[in-house]
Amino acid sequence: MGWMKDETGLGKCAANYVPLTPLSGLNRARDVFPDHLAVAHGPHRKTYREYHDRVTRLASALAAIGVQPGDVVSTLLPNIPAAAEAHFGVPACGAVLNSINTRLDVHTVAYILDHAEAKVLLVDTEFLPLAKAACETMEGTAPAIIEVADPAHGHPATGRHTEYETLLAGADATFAWILPEDEWESIALNYTSGTTGHPKGVVYHHRGAYLNAMGQVLSWRMVLHPVYLTIVPLFHCNGWCHTWMMPMIGGTLVCCRDITAPNIFNAIADEGVTHFGGAPIVLNMLVNAPERERRAFDHTVQVFTAGAPPAPATLARIEPMGFNVTQVYGLTEVYGPATECLWDHARWDGLQGSERAAIKARQGVAMPFNEHVTVMDETMARIPMDGETQGEIMIRGNGVMKGYLKNPDATAEAFKGGYFHSGDIAIQHPDTYVQITDRAKDIIISGGENISSVEVEGVLMHHPAVNLAAVVARPDEKWGEVPCAFVELLDGATADEAEIIAFARQGLAGFKTPKQVVFQELPKTSTGKIQKFALRKLARSL
Template identity: 75%
Template sequence: MGWMSDETGLDKCAANYVPLTPLSHLKRAAHVFAGHPAVHYGTHRVTYAEYHERCSRLAGALAARGVTPGDVVATLLPNIPAQAEAHFGVPACGAVLNTINTRLDVDTVSYIFDHGAAKVVLVDSQFLPLAEAACLEMGRDAPTLIEVPDAAAGHPASGRYETYEDMLASADPAFEWVMPTDEWESLALNYTSGTTGRPKGVVYHHRGAYLMTMGTVVSWRMVLHPVYLTIVPLFHCNGWNHTWMMPLIGGTIICCRDVTAPAIFDAIADDGVTHLGGAPIVLNMLVNAPEEERRDFDHEVEVFTAGAPPAPATLSKIEKLGFNVTQVYGLTETYGHVTECLWRGADWDGLAEPERAAVKARQGVAFPMMEDITVLDEDMLQIPMDGTAQGEIMIRGNSVMKGYYKNAQATEEAFAGGYFHSGDIAVQHDDGYMQIADRAKDIIISGGENISSVEVEGVLMGHEDVMLAAVVAKPDEKWGEVPCAFVELKPGAATDAAGLIAFARETLAGFKTPKHVVFDELPKTSTGKIQKFELRKRARDMS
């Protein structure tokens, strides 16, 4: 299909075919936007020519330390310049980038180091104890640690490891980048939040990331030289691929290590931030910031928000502050956002404020780089688009992962029927716009982070006084959702809520720890299955 009758000599060659990769964006920007600001963070301010040179040095330094194509290089970094540079420097030596959530516990980080076989880890001084403990737990084959100090933020070098800047200083600024020969080559390895126990390794390819950058420019209506504030952690879906995207349009990345209202307002007022992304908690933070933490600015800021839909009241308030919010949706497995609540112009412009906010909270339609995203029933058939019938969001397109690393069974299950199964339950309106109705598998989304109820329940069940435990999402004004534990104690047990929460905190990362504990007999079916829908209702009624 599609071939002409005679295509003699019409073959791929170096002149007419180059594998798609986001690395090309920075190589081009080093020339086209050589003197334009690329990355700002405090006193660290580099142009695109300098950015490219620093990434080249990083690639050369890693290669000199034995990193070869196909090896994994991990990071435990906040949103600082080294994390942005790793997105280009690591793949530029042919390696695969594994950005790790800095909020994870020691056991999970150790598992990721081992499962991904990280050869080198770039680690911020603040998280050095976490990395060291994770390496110690591995016992053998631990990765080499390169320390990234941030003295201005109160995290000076420990003196125990080679530092990032010393490593760059000794490297070749003219290192020849290792570009992919096949756009299906692996670019990044991102671990899920372990919603079914151990986290799964999601593998991205160069083609998917390249097309993600192109589609985002279209959907966000971007023009040359935007100024982007890194609120979305670069360890989360590689910051929705925005770091790979910015050189495409000569944008400036403003690194934000600590996400606070003053930091965001200052960046908008002083650096002219035009775009940012973040979970609804960020919107709440801005809306509820006291007057002394706010700054005036004279331009509209475009915002992508994802996670639990922001409350209509929050959307109404933040638009009055000068922000235009677009709801997007995606998963780690889809490189980040792949649907958007694309505004329908005149059809919606006249809506009253409550209806306008309600419409804006929809997950919407597919981004332009995706092939098909819709809601199907259990038989893989399209559900009625009546805003009532429910099904699962199914995704097909080039910005879907290669699969789960070292987990063929999970990959096969995720791709059954020719679509990626999101696990998210949704309705579809008559205009095709999707809207999530519930989260499958009892995932709790707190501040943009996924929490496995199974994992939390397992920890609680380890307490000697606990007979049964079930964890569900409780609505929370600040975080969107927080874990709420319903617990049946053994006869004669005397533990209290504070004690149980402290017990869980010994094992779990802080954001996974239950924020509320209710002691009661758990509702069960005739076969003994806990009725979580009933517990979710109780949790909502508690709010």
Template identity: 75%
Template sequence: MGWMQDETGLDKCDANYVALTPLSHLRRAALVFANHPAMIYGDHRVTYAQYYERCTRLASALAAKGVAPGEVVATLIPNVPAQVEAHFGVPACGAVLNTINTRLDVDTVSYIFDHGGAKLVLVDSQFLDLAEAACAQMHGPAPMLIEVPDANAGHPASGRHATYEAMLAEGDPGFEWIMPQDEWESLALNYTSGTTGRPKGVVYHHRGAYLMTMGTVVSWRMVLHPIYLTIVPLFHCNGWNHSWMMPLIGGTVVCCRDITAPAIFGAIADEGVTHLGGAPIVLNMLVNAPAEERRSFDHVVEVFTAGAPPAPATLSKIESLGFNVTQVYGLTETYGHVTECLWRGEDWDGLDKPERAAVKARQGVAFPMMENITVMDAEMQQIPKDGSAQGEIMIRGNSVMKGYYKNPSATQEAFAGGFFHSGDIALQHGDGYMQIADRAKDIIISGGENISSVEVEGVLMGHEDVLLAAVVAKPDEKWGEVPCAFVELKPGAKPDPEGLITFARRTLAGFKTPKKVVFEELPKTSTGKIQKFELRKKAQLLD
């Protein structure tokens, strides 16, 4: 196993072995990048030395309020400085960070408070009513609430709870951070969307987050001092771990509370944003923003996009606006992105726009910190890499969750056979690049033929009047089920179901063409994903 014949005295000790943790990045940055801008949010601008002090005060104040190592501190906060600071201040007192989706209903938030056992909750004033109502419904002891006002955004303090800044003022700037002794110690608790039942608690460890930060720097081709705009909600996979990553390379975090085209274009033009992440819906918003909402800029912005596979038409259009998009893929259970469509210049530079966009829509290959990500059949054997055969994406590596909190049976099922089962159906090309065909539950089986909803959506998104499209199965007496398209039109466009079906038939086989088109605003999650489970319910009731 690689042990030499005589390793007497070659033992782990404090000098040669330290548990991996992203907390180390900020402790180093406070010294190496002390005077460099760390965070920007309107008039709030702090250096790394100031950022470190604020996180230290937070850790000290939490400990003084009785938060013990291993206990959970939750947040209900949008992408503002307090949410970024919590990513370091909470684990620095030994606690586990639980960032909660601010768009959840009272019942679900109450369940998460109970299930996760939150000792204290940092809550933005906008969501204080939600937090208080959730506490009132709890079965167990309610957490302490600390209010995070944002008066400039129209959410001043209510006066009902202690405030975040007052708590920081009580903290000790000399507090000694409680660093993990074992890198397998829990760092964060994130809850899945829970669309088919109660959400599951996904537990991250320090090692996985540390390696995620290292792998992302390589895959995103980052150099020192990037300027990162927080589009991905920090309650979603901890913002793909980017808050933990930025101190590693002395980056500046630009907080974005409200995700709008003017806010994004403004941050790029005014703050020089170089990197951002976002779901395809964000790219679509930028592509379709009217001229008065855009700002010009003279540099290329690097974009990671993930979620539902982006339509090639969207990818093709956004490059001309000054964005270079890299498709990535991952899940809550994998700390966010773990595969990337790594650009193969020698093979792809000569492709025309449509071909480039089609290639960029692939989910690609594993990030460097992962061990093995591939596509397997039902017997967990490698599928043929022929661009046609389909199987399930299977994932193995250090940036895979510890498991589901208080749910050993679900954990065992997810890890059966030594891989994490993603539930995503994909094919693999000859070069090993993976391409999602669909979620297993989204495959449409019509007359015994499998139809990829993603393929049909990609064609519909190519129509000049279509803003967004989602395709689900609709019951059919003859075929069992047929494709049903829900379409959100661009402003000013008129519904033309027959015209859209004719457009799709030019590219798709007849059985893949939507048999019904419904025009409406599509339901979306807080991260921009279309809620297909809601559309499936509607499709069941259609004639």
């Protein structure tokens, strides 16, 4: 018998096993980088010692007002320090963080608060009207509101609710963090964009959050003390886990509340930003910024972009400006980025123009924390890696969600066959690189935000003059894609474009509202199904 056959005394114990959690990164950073700048937001500048203290006070304050382990704490916050602190402070009291998209409409926010059974809601004062209206619309018990002021950026306290800084000031700075006993415990709850009706609650565990954050350090080839600009909303896949990543390498988190070209250039020039993530719309914004909005800088900024491949013209213009762009791909269900277009210098350094852009537009290969990313057909067989055959992107590994909250059927369907089914159609090249060719379920990706055509169509169909409505993506120079509605009116009814758009805006968030309405008879199959492929072709020609 080989010696490893006998493992007597080799079990897990406190000395050799600690559940993985990204919270450990901030505990370490407090000791290793105590005086290094951790968070910057205008005059708000906190070291890791101060960052850790504020997070501890937040955890203490939440526990003091009745938040118990397993409870949900929601937020309606832009990219400000409180949003970053919540990523550590909420789980440090044993609760689950639910960061809500500030661009959503009242009814969707109300649904999320109800479905999540949120106990507390941290709200930036800019979004208090949205929060109050959502709470009044809820069917269940509304969460307690804590308002977060940002006076340096024009959003002072209202005095109508307990204010965040007051809450922290009265909290216990010696509060003992409640770390997970099991790394499978939930750390965050994120909601999808509702591509098939109500949004689904995607549950993350501590293990996945830790491994995603650590794995992206490798993918981004980061060294100590990067300076990261928060362009990806912290409510979107928890900012792609980048907030949890920063303490691991003593990085500085530079908050960007309002995403504008001047704010980005100023942060790069003044704070020395080295990394940021964002949708291609951000790249277009920088490329098209007038000279008066630009600032000079003398270093290369590393950029992760996702949502849609950047246009070749954009890549050709932005890289000489000092940005190195890497395409990544993922979904809410996989903690944000799951694949990367890892650049092969030996093969591709000599490429220029459209050839270079074509490679950069690929979604690439699995990031280090995922076990396997592949493309399969409907029988769960891998497609030929010939760059032509199409299938669905499938993902397996520790970077996949626990499942959908209170929806076991949807969870089982998503995990059928032992892989997460992305719903995205792709080819796979001979070098294993994945490339999306189409989007399942007619999802429109506008400025990095997913829009359900089904949801928009459902709103349009409530207009008294509308017989049928179909919504598809129309290419847009600024946003990448925008919703374009094709409407078939009832016999004898009348309506114009402005009326339809105004009607849609009453029931949808602004970014989901159609930007163009075309009135015509909709093309249909013999069984009455609307031929969206024909409408997509028509939309591209508008």
